[in-house]
Amino acid sequence: DAGVTQSPTHLIKTRGQQVTLRCSPISGHKSVSWYQQVLGQGPQFIFQYYEKEERGRGNFPDRFSARQFPNYSSELNVNALLLGDSALYLCASSLNRKHGYTFGSGTRLTVV
Amino acid sequence: KNEVEQSPQNLTAQEGEFITINCSYSVGISALHWLQQHPGGGIVSLFMLSSGKKKHGRLIATINIQEKHSSLHITASHPRDSAVYICAVEGTASKLTFGTGTRLQVTL
Numbered sequence: 001d002a003g004v005t006q007s008p009t010h011l012i013k014t015r016g017q018q019v020t021l022r023c024s025p026i027s028g029h030k031s032v033s034w035y036q037q038v039l040g041q042g043p044q045f046i047f048q049y050y051e052k053e054e055r056g057r058g059n060f061p062d063r064f065s066a067r068q069f070p071n072y073s074s075e076l077n078v079n080a081l082l083l084g085d086s087a088l089y090l091c092a093s094s095l096n097r098k099h100g101y102t103f104g105s106g107t108r109l110t111v112v
Numbered sequence: 113k114n115e116v117e118q119s120p121q122n123l124t125a126q127e128g129e130f131i132t133i134n135c136s137y138s139v140g141i142s143a144l145h146w147l148q149q150h151p152g153g154g155i156v157s158l159f160m161l162s163s164g165k166k167k168h169g170r171l172i173a174t175i176n177i178q179e180k181h182s183s184l185h186i187t188a189s190h191p192r193d194s195a196v197y198i199c200a201v202e203g204t205a206s207k208l209t210f211g212t213g214t215r216l217q218v219t220l
Contacts, residue, residue, distance in 0.1 A: 042210030103155035
């Protein structure tokens, strides 16, 4: 069974551009969470989706948005990119709270 | 003050040594997670704890809910254990709050 897959693995964008990151959860997992990890720091929670509904949002500006599709895959969108958005973006899926989380390998976004 | 504090930040050990990484948190939690992150970024879940102690191979994780403290122990450390170890807590909402990680280097 495939793990959590994220695409693309690496991405370079220019300030002001928009970016879409994609995540496919493990089959059967209905919950997807997004995290931002800036170099040298721990990941920070951005969003959680469950059954296509937003269940939680971290302290990120409105430039960040996300959605979950009927097949439980998810997209994270970031508009008007800033240099400070350069980070590793991690997606995690979960079957339920008793089983913990499985993380993808992340998308490394560089904003120049 | 961060909600999740880890110590030490950096740790160097010789192969075979017993290693302890500590995590303290200041909020109520439903579970605590220990995670391993290798260079390149991928995160692997090691343990999910809500009480007591868990063991998997050479890894042991303990938690004291009253003292809001958890430890990760590695017995007979090996160079392949070199990684960043991250403690994360989960509250009533299903979001994880992470510590900044402990960078472990195990040398021959």
